[in-house]
Amino acid sequence: MKLSKQHSMYESDHTLFIKALKEKNPGMEAGQQAGRALLWDRPPVSLDEQERQLKSAIKQQAYVYQNKV
Secondary structure, X not given: OOOOHHHHOOOOXXXXXXXXXXXXXXXXXXXXXXXHHHHOOOOOOOHHHXXXXXXXXXXXXXXXXXXXX
């Protein structure tokens, strides 16, 4: 489905707001990428490390608020 020329130049209010915000703060995108790298972009964990983490995990009882009998 091809849009008419009238609609092909349309930009929503949200798009215009984001463009204006990026023009005012040119370093914002670099800061976003740095924040993403800090929280999400992590190196892969080796198989030995995964196995060690699984073995060292403490088993939790089914209902944590129940007293141990």
